[in-house]
Amino acid sequence: MYLETVSADVILQLTLEHLQLVLSACLAAFSVALAAGIWVTRPSMRGRWVPRAVTQFLFLGQAVPSLAIIGLVMALLGTGAATAIFALALGSLVPMLRNVIAGLRGVPEPVLDAARGNGMPPVTVFWKVELPLALPAIFAGIRTAVVIAVGTAALSSQIGAGGLGSLIFTGMAMFDMPLMLAGAIPTALLAVSADKILGLAEARFRGKW
Amino acid sequence: MSQPLLAALLRHLYLVGVAVSLAVLVAVPLGIACSGRPRLAAGLLYVNGLIMTIPSVALYGIMMPILALVGRGIGMVPAMIALFLYSQLPMLRNTIVGLRNVDPAIVDAAQGMGMNRLRILFTVRLPLAFPLIMAGIRSSAVMGVGVAAIAAYIGAGGLGTYIMLGIANSNRELILTGAVTTTLVALALDLSLGSVQRILERRVGMSK
Amino acid sequence: MTNTVSRETHIVLENIWKRFDNGSVAVRNLSLDVFRGETLVLIGPSGCGKTTTLRLVNRLVEPSEGRILFDGENTMDMNPDKLRQRMGYVIQGIGLFPHMTVEDNVSVVPKLKGLDGRTVKETAARCLDLVGLPVQAWGKRWPRELSGGQRQRVGVARALAGDPEVILMDEPFGALDPLTREVLQDELLALKERLGKTILFVTHDIHEAMKMGDRVAIMRGGELVQAAEPLALLSCPADNFVADFVGSDNHLAMFSFVKVKDVPLRTENLPVVTAEATFAEARSVVEKSGVRYGRKRFVYILDAEGRVMGYADLESGRNPSDPVRIALKAAPSVARESSVHDALLRMVENGVINLLVVDENRRMKGLLTFGDLNGLIESQRKGDGCISKP
Numbered sequence: 001m002y003l004e005t006v007s008a009d010v011i012l013q014l015t016l017e018h019l020q021l022v023l024s025a026c027l028a029a030f031s032v033a034l035a036a037g038i039w040v041t042r043p044s045m046r047g048r049w050v051p052r053a054v055t056q057f058l059f060l061g062q063a064v065p066s067l068a069i070i071g072l073v074m075a076l077l078g079t080g081a082a083t084a085i086f087a088l089a090l091g092s093l094v095p096m097l098r099n100v101i102a103g104l105r106g107v108p109e110p111v112l113d114a115a116r117g118n119g120m121p122p123v124t125v126f127w128k129v130e131l132p133l134a135l136p137a138i139f140a141g142i143r144t145a146v147v148i149a150v151g152t153a154a155l156s157s158q159i160g161a162g163g164l165g166s167l168i169f170t171g172m173a174m175f176d177m178p179l180m181l182a183g184a185i186p187t188a189l190l191a192v193s194a195d196k197i198l199g200l201a202e203a204r205f206r207g208k209w
Numbered sequence: 210m211s212q213p214l215l216a217a218l219l220r221h222l223y224l225v226g227v228a229v230s231l232a233v234l235v236a237v238p239l240g241i242a243c244s245g246r247p248r249l250a251a252g253l254l255y256v257n258g259l260i261m262t263i264p265s266v267a268l269y270g271i272m273m274p275i276l277a278l279v280g281r282g283i284g285m286v287p288a289m290i291a292l293f294l295y296s297q298l299p300m301l302r303n304t305i306v307g308l309r310n311v312d313p314a315i316v317d318a319a320q321g322m323g324m325n326r327l328r329i330l331f332t333v334r335l336p337l338a339f340p341l342i343m344a345g346i347r348s349s350a351v352m353g354v355g356v357a358a359i360a361a362y363i364g365a366g367g368l369g370t371y372i373m374l375g376i377a378n379s380n381r382e383l384i385l386t387g388a389v390t391t392t393l394v395a396l397a398l399d400l401s402l403g404s405v406q407r408i409l410e411r412r413v414g415m416s417k
Numbered sequence: 418m419t420n421t422v423s424r425e426t427h428i429v430l431e432n433i434w435k436r437f438d439n440g441s442v443a444v445r446n447l448s449l450d451v452f453r454g455e456t457l458v459l460i461g462p463s464g465c466g467k468t469t470t471l472r473l474v475n476r477l478v479e480p481s482e483g484r485i486l487f488d489g490e491n492t493m494d495m496n497p498d499k500l501r502q503r504m505g506y507v508i509q510g511i512g513l514f515p516h517m518t519v520e521d522n523v524s525v526v527p528k529l530k531g532l533d534g535r536t537v538k539e540t541a542a543r544c545l546d547l548v549g550l551p552v553q554a555w556g557k558r559w560p561r562e563l564s565g566g567q568r569q570r571v572g573v574a575r576a577l578a579g580d581p582e583v584i585l586m587d588e589p590f591g592a593l594d595p596l597t598r599e600v601l602q603d604e605l606l607a608l609k610e611r612l613g614k615t616i617l618f619v620t621h622d623i624h625e626a627m628k629m630g631d632r633v634a635i636m637r638g639g640e641l642v643q644a645a646e647p648l649a650l651l652s653c654p655a656d657n658f659v660a661d662f663v664g665s666d667n668h669l670a671m672f673s674f675v676k677v678k679d680v681p682l683r684t685e686n687l688p689v690v691t692a693e694a695t696f697a698e699a700r701s702v703v704e705k706s707g708v709r710y711g712r713k714r715f716v717y718i719l720d721a722e723g724r725v726m727g728y729a730d731l732e733s734g735r736n737p738s739d740p741v742r743i744a745l746k747a748a749p750s751v752a753r754e755s756s757v758h759d760a761l762l763r764m765v766e767n768g769v770i771n772l773l774v775v776d777e778n779r780r781m782k783g784l785l786t787f788g789d790l791n792g793l794i795e796s797q798r799k800g801d802g803c804i805s806k807p
Contacts, residue, residue, distance in 0.1 A: 063395040065355030068388035071372040075384040110510025117477060117512075117585075118526050118575070119502030132516050151264025155359065158376050168270045172362060177274040184270025188263045195262040 011167070015186050018163035021081070021153045022194075025088030026146055029096055032089075033141070037100030038126075054097070061094040066152040074159045084153070084161030091152050092145035099141025103134030136206040143198035150191040154183070164190075214371075218390060221367035224285060224360070225353040225398075228292030233346060236297050240304025240342075241330065250305050257298040265291060265356045269363050288360035288367075295356055296349035303345030307338030340410040347402035354395040358387075368394065426486075427453040427583065427615045428474060433483035435469055435639075443469040445639040447483075451583075456609060456616040457644075458630035460623065461662075466639040467619045471587050474617060475501045487583075502526055505576025505584035505614075509591040511568050513560040519545070519571050520556035526579030544574040547608060566597035573605070577612075586618045590625070602628060623663055627670075635659055648674040668794045669758060677760050678753035680793065682774055682783030683708070689717045689781065690741060692726060697737035699729065709788060711770050717781070718745060724779045725750060750775045753782060757793075760785055 040051045073087035107130050115125045157165025167183025170176070243250035260268075268291050273282045281287065311334045319329045361369030371387025374380065428451040435444040444466045451457050459467040472478040473485060476497045485492045492500055513522050523541040532540070542552040548570040560568055569589060576584055590598040602625065609616065620626050626633045627647045634644035635658075643655040647663075651671040654660035664670055688706040690699050699716040715728040718741060729744040750773040751760045760772055770787035 060396060063351050063354075063399045064392050065358045065395055067355065067358045067369055067372050068391045071376060071384040071388040074376055075381045075388070079379075108510070108512070108515075110508055110512035111514060112512075113477070113510070114506065114508060114512025114572075114575075115514070115525075117475060117501055117506035117508065118579070119498045119500070119504075119529055120525070121498045124529075129514055129516075147262050147264075151266060154264055154266040158373075165266065168266055169362065171270070172273070177277065180270045180273060184267040187267040188271065191262050191264050191267070192259060 011164075011182055011186060014162065014164050014167060014183075015190065018150070018153055018165075018187070018190065021085060021088060021156065021161055021163050022146060022149045025085045025153070026092050026096075026142070026149055028085070029089040029092035029145065030142065033093055033096035033100050034138075037097055037104060041101055041104040054101075058094055058098050058101075062098070066091050066148070067155055070152065070155050070159060079160040081161045084156035084159055087156060087159075088149050088152055092149050095144040095148065096138075096141045099137050099144070100134070103137025103141070104130060106137060107133045136202060139198070139202040139205055143195060143202055146198060147191050147195050150187060150194060154187050214368075214386065214390065217366060217368050217370060218394070220365075221354070221357055221369075221391075221394065224288055224292065224357045224365065224367055225350060228289045228357075229296050229346060229350050229353055231289075232293050232296035232300060232349060235293075236300035236345075237304050237342060240301050240308065241335075243301075243305050244308045254298070254302060254305070257294075257301055260294050261298045265295070265359050266362075268294070269360065273363065283364040285360075285365050287363055288357060288365035291360070292353045292356050295352060299348045299352075300342065300345040303341045304338065307341035308334050310341070311337045337413055340406055340413055343402065343406040343409050347399065347406060350398045350402060351395050354391060354398065358391050425453045426450045427488065428617070429486040430470070430473070431484050431486070433470075433473060433485065434481045435466070435473065435478060436481045443639055444473065444480075447636075447639070447641050449634060449641055449644060451615060451617060453615055454613050455631040456618060456629055458618045458620060458626040458633045459636060460620055460626045460633060461636035461642075463621070464638075465636040467621075467636050468587055469639075470636070471585050471617060471619050474583075475504050475506060475585055477501075498529075502529055502579055503581055503583070505573075505579065505581040507569070507572050507576045507584065507586045507589040509588040511565075511572045511592070513568055513571055513575075515560050517560075518556065519550070519558050519560070519563075520552055522560070522571055523574045523578050525575060530579060540578050540580075541574075544577045545571075547577060547611075548574045549604065550574070564597075565593050566601060569593060569601065570604075573608075581614065583615045583617065586616065588620055589618075591620070591622075598625075605629065627663070627674075633663075635662060669761070672758040672761060672790075673756050675757045675793075676753065677751055677755050677757055677774055677785060680757060680785065681789060682785055683789070684783040687717070687781075687784055688715070689719050692718050692720065692742040692745070693740050694718075695738050696729075696731065696733075696735055696741055699741050700731055700737075703731060708771060708784065708786065711768065715748075715769075715771075716741060717748060717773060718742065719781060723781060725773055725775055725781050748773055750779075751785065752776070757790065761790065 036054065039045065040054050045051055069091050070084075070087045073083055073090065077083040077086065111129060111133070112125060115129045116122070120129070153161070153163050154165035154168060157163050157169060164183045164187045168180050168187065169183075171178075171180025171183060239253060243253060263271075269287055272287045272290065276282045276287050276290075315333060315337070316329060319333050324332070357365065357367050358369035358372065361367055361373045368387050368391045371383050372391070373387075375383030375385075375387060430447055430449045430451075433444050433447040434442070436442050447466075447470060449457075449470075459470055461467050469478055473480055474487075474492070476492055479493070487495070487500065487503075514525070517525075520541050523544055524537050527537040527540050541556070545552045545555060550567065550570055555567075555571075560571070563571065569592075572589070576586075590601050593601065606629065618626075618629055620629075630647060632644055632646055633650055635642045635650070637658060643650060643659050645653070648671065650659060650663045651665050651667075651674065654663060654665045660666070686706050688703040688708050690702055694702075694716075703714055703716050714731045716731060717728050718726045720726050725748060726742075727745045728748040729741040729746065733744040735744065749763055749767040749769060751763055753774055753776060764770060764772055764787060772785045774782045774785050776782055
């Protein structure tokens with residue numbers, strides 16, 4: 001492809017494709033992160049091996065470079081959008097899970113004790129006290145994960161996922177600067193705006209308390 | 210370990226090491242300059258924060274045309290510049306916070322003993338801020354391994370080349386070699402710099 | 418401390434044992450009755466099991482053995498949430514919900530109970546009023562805007578909002594500075610008078626315990642050592658541990674709990690005369706009474722109705738035939754309802770070793786002598802004087 005053949009329509013379409021990759025991966029990762037995070041932080045799990053294993057996993061996981069994740073997933077599952085989403089989800093899982101756990105653990109013990117002591121049923125304590133107070137941290141995790149995912153999604157074009165990455169890499173291979181910029185700039189803008197928008201949402205939660 | 214792999218590993222470490230070291234030499238003095246100047250701090254943190262959100266691929270893509278003008282569009286130079294830029298935020302932020310969080314009572318005591326501001330900075334505040342600065346170096350280094358891996362695509366070499374070629378040729382062995390070694394390097398850096406951080410924390414009396 | 422406490426039991430702990438998973442035994446064979454309307458303070462050294470005992474009552478901790486009866490019903494047979502909604506719960510860490518306004522915090526239990534919106538609002542307003550934070554000014558504030566003392570007041574309001582019969586308090590003022598602590602203690606005492614709830618209060622501060630409690634239960638190593646009124650603990654400690662813990666050798670402390678009317682007073686053969694008596698007559702009355710004096714000897718002067726007018730110094734150097742009223746001076750006295758501690762203070766302030774005891778109409782009721790008080794201290798020291806309230 002040369003720039004002459006790359007119209008604004010194509011860029012837009014690729015941007016949407018890119019967004020789709022990011023959002024589906026993050027949604028999947030978030031569901032797992034939320035479920036696992038809630039499970040691991042329950043009082044009944046205190047001292048058991050699962051939370052410790054999860055903490056270890058998170059520690060190791062956050063050091064793994066995104067390119068390595070993409071490569072490994074491809075080596076095991078082949079190419080295509082589905083594997084790309086899986087790789088992206090995997091990469092997003094770590095920051096999200098980390099923050100879900102930190103957020104839930106960060107709720108002050110006296111507050112939970114007071115809630116139960118006043119006769120709140122355990123489920124109500126979770127929905128009305130624990131989760132709302134963990135929300136700022138959880139949101140920070142979502143924000144981090146999404147921004148990282150935008151970048152990793154660009155890489156995943158190499159394993160056949162589409163998105164803006166294809167423009168960047170093709171441009172690099174062909175030494176076609178304008179083509180490369182046509183991919184790089186929207187990617188950068190996507191990442192920065194996602195960060196700003198989610199940052200506003202996070203600030204809204206944090207400001208309240 | 211095979212020759213090419215070793216070479217790639219060394220190159221990778223060289224990239225990360227040089228970039229992070231240079232970053233420290235800039236970020237820490239900047240951080241020091243920011244103490245007492247909240248607006249400068251806010252401004253620098255904002256700009257660096259912005260840079261952080263730009264994915265490395267995109268940054269490479271944007272830098273290439275600019276650097277190509279000086280004939281350095283590909284290779285180690287853009288990789289180093291990107292690594293340098295990305296390392297700024299963690300180290301800058303940690304320096305600022307580390308200096309700010311020094312117990313005011315300690316600074317007060319030092320002043321009371323007749324130390325001037327510069328001496329307090331170098332003999333009291335900086336040492337106490339070391340552990341946090343170390344944490345910043347650690348996270349920059351770990352992140353840097355990943356950024357450097359991607360730089361394989363702009364001809365910087367390093368362990369990323371294995372992954373890149375492996376993906377391009379659907380060669381499982383290449384991918385695994387690259388991915389596993391890169392991960393191991395990242396982990397090794399994380400753990401070793403982590404121990405240094407803990408040693409510093411203990412020396413400064415901050416261990417929990 | 419003049420609460421009339423009914424002897425009807427409200428909460429009964431029967432042979433309670435609590436063992437934790439790590440093998441530690443927090444509570445050993447504890448049996449304790451809590452009476453309706455009383456304030457029972459649980460106190461003891463760190464690790465004595467007082468907080469665990471409190472949490473056993475509202476089932477935040479469940480007993481390994483034994484049972485707890487609340488209004489005659491076994492707490493283990495009740496729904497735990499409903500049980501807790503019937504009890505107020507105030508803790509040291511305060512635990513206000515940071516993401517809710519003051520008003521919402523207080524409204525939690527009424528809402529849990531399913532009361533309608535209007536009742537909830539009224540209840541919240543009433544409870545905030547009781548703690549001195551009217552809802553108009555404080556209702557919409559956030560916990561982070563409040564000082565420690567204000568937060569704990571909200572905590573108390575929240576505990577009261579469910580109209581509980583029992584209030585559980587775990588070192589509620591422990592995290593506050595001493596001044597605020599004292600203010601809140603006094604306010605709680607006033608509230609106690611007004612509301613008449615049963616209160617179970619845990620503390621590690623013996624002064625707080627003696628101040629707040631109708632009865633104080635001393636625990637050690639998970640066991641109940643002695644549960645009695647403050648005065649009984651001071652005068653009749655069950656063993657050396659209790660004696661040391663409450664400071665039983667501090668007789669002055671004990672005197673704060675004893676009223677003048679509780680102490681044997683001299684009511685006969687008193688050195689009193691009317692205003693018209695002569696110095697000569699006064700001297701013989703004083704000698705006949707046998708009362709001991711310090712440096713000076715006085716005769717007390719009453720009017721026709723037996724009301725105290727004052728006293729006269731016998732050594733005023735007058736003619737023996739002069740009426741004593743010419744040397745009349747105001748006499749220090751003390752009321753029957755005053756504490757012996759205050760009486761002692763008055764003696765010291767006025768440099769006398771006898772005090773007139775009067776009623777509200779200044780009618781003389783007797784004479785309190787230092788010798789009698791000394792006798793009280795002596796009997797305590799010998800260990801054969803357990804003072805309990807009539």
